[in-house]
Amino acid sequence: MPIDAFLHDAGIYVDWQYIFSCALLLSPAIISGALFIFSFLKEPRQFRNALYLLAALAWTSFFVILRFGNNTSIVVLIVILLFAPVITAIFLLINTITVVRRNGFSLTSFLPLLMAGFIFLMYFSPILVYHFNPDVRSIAGAIFILFVFEGLWFSFTFVALLLYSWLYRILPRKRIYDYIIIHGAGLNENEPSPLLAGRIDKALELWNHQNQHGKFIVSGGQGTDEVVSEAQAMHDYLLKKGVPNNAILMEDKSTTTMENLQYSVLVIGHDTQRSDYTTAVVTSDFHVFRCAEYAHKLKLKADGVGSHTRGWYWPTAFIREFIAITKSHLWPYYTIAALWATIQILHYLMTSTGFIE
Incomplete structure (x- = not known):
């Protein structure tokens, strides 16, 4: 050459x-x-x-x-890969106890426990298959292998979202926002809960940082167990903090994250004829990426801004967010199941016809 x-x-x-x-x-x-x-x-x-x-x-x-x-680094990597899931599961079990003590009994409180159970089941599934009756061991093995494949994809996407959602949250935000949407959360009677108050305070911090430019959109309906709507509670909270009434727009019909954004877009449409407005969506840090993804689906140009969440609650909250996001991206799970079913059917046909021993 x-x-x-x-x-x-x-x-x-x-x-x-x-x-x-x-x-x-x-x-x-x-x-x-x-x-x-x-x-x-x-x-x-x-x-x-x-x-x-x-x-x-x-x-x-x-x-x-x-x-x-070298060989040592490879051995260390293997040890980490083998024991990291178990350590994670133990941490989740401990976290479940903490969440139940502070938040009470609910399905959400037990999400870390369910995740820990999933990890242990993946980890020990080969041992479980071995103890099955020999007559059904092959069927059980095929089911557990499918479970492991699905679990590996689940684990990969979980870690990926954990990493990327953190990266997305720390991206610099240099825009001046015309509208600051605050997503609702639970109330304590007619007062914002600590979680919701944290979101409002973060929105106030952003508003003050841009010299009080723009308007707030307080978004949240009234639950069956709530005295007032979340929007009304946020509205009153902002007034007490010195925000003028004409800087607050209310959206009090929504019951889900997607509705928060859909109805907030309608509120903006009634407030301005402009199409080049800038928007920030303020929510808890664990919830930021899902809000941003939904805003993208609605073609709303909005940046997600997160308020701080207490460390003991963060694992539970993020698991819930991951499940909600996964529900919108189920096709890989269906594809894995379809491919594995096809392989098993082909294997059965080949063995039953004597094509392979």
Whole structure:
């Protein structure tokens, strides 16, 4: 090759085989990284960004350890991969006790316990299959293998969203917002709960930071167990904080996160004829990415801004958010199940016809 001769004359020796092998090993990371950069620059409020980012980071880590790590680092990695799920499950069990003590008994309070049970079931499923009756062991094995495949995808997307939602929250926000939407949460009689008060205070902080420009949209309906609507409670709270009444718009019909945004868009439409307005959606930090993703689906140009959540409640809240987001992205689970069912059917047909032993 002419380039080889040129480099040889310059005293430079290139191991093309080594470079090619490195490029081949790194290609999944390069492709994932390129997809992430392209997708992120186009629209940062997409779930796929989380998957691209984790795939790129995971494969890059694998490459670095494989190429530059020694036996000790590989053993350490294997130990971490083996025991991290168990340690996580134990932490979730402890967190369940804390949440139940502070929040009382509810399905939401037991989400960390359910997640811990899922981890233990994935971890010990091979042992469970071994103890099945030999006559049904193959069927049980196929079901548990499918469960493990689905569980691996579930775990991958969970970690991906955990990482990316954190990244999205810390992105710098340099815009001046015309509207600040505050998402409702539970009330204590006619007063905002500590969680909701944290959201309102964060919105106030943002409003004051931009020299009190823009209007608040307090969004939240009235639950069956609530004395007033969440919007009314937030409205009164803002008035007590010195916000003028003409800077507060109310949306008191919504009952879900999507409705918060849909009805808030209608409120904005009644307030202005402009189409170039800027919007911030203020909610709890664990809830920011889902709000941002929903805003993207509604073609609402809005940045998510998060208020602080107490550490003991964060795991429970994030698990709930992950489940809510997953419900909108179920097709990979259906695809995995369909592919595995197809493989099992083909295997049964081949063995029953004697095509394979």
